[in-house]
Amino acid sequence: MLNSLASIAALMLSTLLMMTGLGLMNYLVPLRSLAEGWSTVTVSVIATAYTLGFTLSCIVTPVLVRRVGHVRVFGALITLLTVSILFSALLVEVYAWLAFRALAGFAIAGSYLIIESWLNERVTNDNRGAVFSVYMITCLLGSIGGQYLVPLGDPNDMGLFVACGIVFSLALLPTMLSTAPSPAPIAEARFDLVRLYRRSPIAFVGSLLAGALSGTWGSLGGVYSQAIGMDAAGGATLLAAVLAGGALAQMPIGRISDRIDRRLVMIACGLFGVAASLAMAAFGALGVVAACIAGFFVGSVLYPVYALNAAHAADMAEPGEYVTVSGGVMILYGMGTVTGPLIGGSLMQALGPVGLVWFLAFIFAVYAGYAAWRMGRRRGKARDEKTDFQGATIPVLGADRVNATGPLADDDNGIPGGEPA
Structure with a gap:
């Protein structure tokens, strides 16, 4: 069990950072939307763009992974996450946010796919439950931690958006620098x-x-x-x-x-x-x-x-x-x-x-x-x-x-x- 966890330690650290950024982003975006005076219907439409991107990624990402591999696609997707949240800070406009949120949904769904495919190859039937329990706890801690970053700043300023982009960027480092082998093509x-x-x-x-x-x-x-x-x-x-x-x-x-x-x-x-x-x-x-x-x-x-x-x-x-x-x-x-x-x-x-x-x-x-x-x-x-x-x-x-x-x-x-x- 310890050997299995050691082999995915870098991946779990990337997951923790990614989920911290996601928890921050998914709480920050609706708060900023309300601060801009947008209606609840408008906020829900923006949220729908996120889910559309999420669903589309579940179909498209496997094609990308087969072409260039898990690590490269993961790096590209985390980059898209970073870009989406930083552009949201630079251009606060409804139609622009529809595109940015769709991009974020696409990127996060693909990142989940890659992380979970990677984990599949690092576990056995004997330790699958234990390893995925660690994964679920990591996701939960990251999401909650990201949400609690919001009270530390002001959603009306750029600071929290920039912090979110930094956290997403840091999520790349553990996986990019890991010596663990990549999973087989899906x-x-x-x-x-x-x-x-x-x-x-x-x-x-x-x-x-x-x-x-x-x-x-x-x-x-x-x-x-x-x-x-x-x-x-x-x-x-x-x-x-x-x-x-x-x-x-x-x-x-x-x-x-x-x-x-x-x-x-x-x-x-x-x-x-x-x-x-x-x-x-x-x-x-x-x-x-x-x-x-x-x-x-x-x-x-x-x-x-x-x-x-x-x-x-x-x-x-x-x-x-x-x-x-x-x-x-x-x-x-x-x-x-x-x-x-x-x-x-x-x-x-x-x-x-x-x-x-x-x-x-x-x-x-x-x-x-x-x-x-x-x-x-x-x-x-x-x-x-x-x-x-x-x-x-x-x-x-x-x-x-x-x-x-x-x-x-x-x-x-x-x-x-x-x-x-």
Whole structure:
């Protein structure tokens, strides 16, 4: 285990710095948008540009990596991240920020892909869970640390934007100077949404809803914190509480879903998400502590639902279909992240900050209701027919299988088939 961690130490340091910059950027950008007097709808449209770039990168980056290799593409992507945030400071204009945010989304998705492909080649089945736990903790610490940099500066000045660019640039150094060998070239990722729907309608619909949930909160959570009267430090604490809830709950939820029908867990997560969202709507404006407690519970189901969908899709895939099915899950998730902020932002504009959490409650309710309906249509998988659940950070498709943070094919024998659920 120690040898495995030593072999990825440079990569983990690059990941920590990249996630610190990302946490700073994703909190700083909406705060500056509000300071410019832009409406919530405008902020949500800018956020949608980010998710469009993110989704596009999941298709384009594998082509680039096959042509020039992981290290060169990683260097180019981190450079694009740096450029995007620095240009955002130089040219504060809505249409320009649409392009800059799309560029940032493209760069961060590709960086995730490369990091997770790299990790895949440095782990074995025996230490995979432990190594990826370290990776998830690294991502969490970096994101939270970046958010807490915002109160140290003024979003209206260039200082925080420049600091973010510096952190992104520093993320290049550990990987560029590492003597560890690069991962092997990745295989082409394939996507087939029709096949995914035939195999698992609930994974198809659930992936769209999971993208809408995380995309809406990830894009507008900072706006929500400002709208209910929090300062920058309070908002950072709220965002950190939601992330922490998701990180701590993923593995318990996943282990339970390995032992019982995953759709029961989906129903429970959806209903719990409704209750937590309504609690945030009722008590979120009472103070930082109340909002963070509610946010922690919202996060505990908001992020794990993607991994539940990915695991269920893997359970239902026939041998030879794993790549196309898991690729479809990722693309649908991306579609959800594009549409969610637009609807959530419009509701915030019309109803105030409570519109955001009511929208989250509605999506959770649809998620639970659809899972319950599907349970009446098909039987569930037996425990010995399931793939193993793996916690998820950000869903990015890797090499010849779903990303390392989703359920993985540990051998070449495929996944047992079954009736669609």
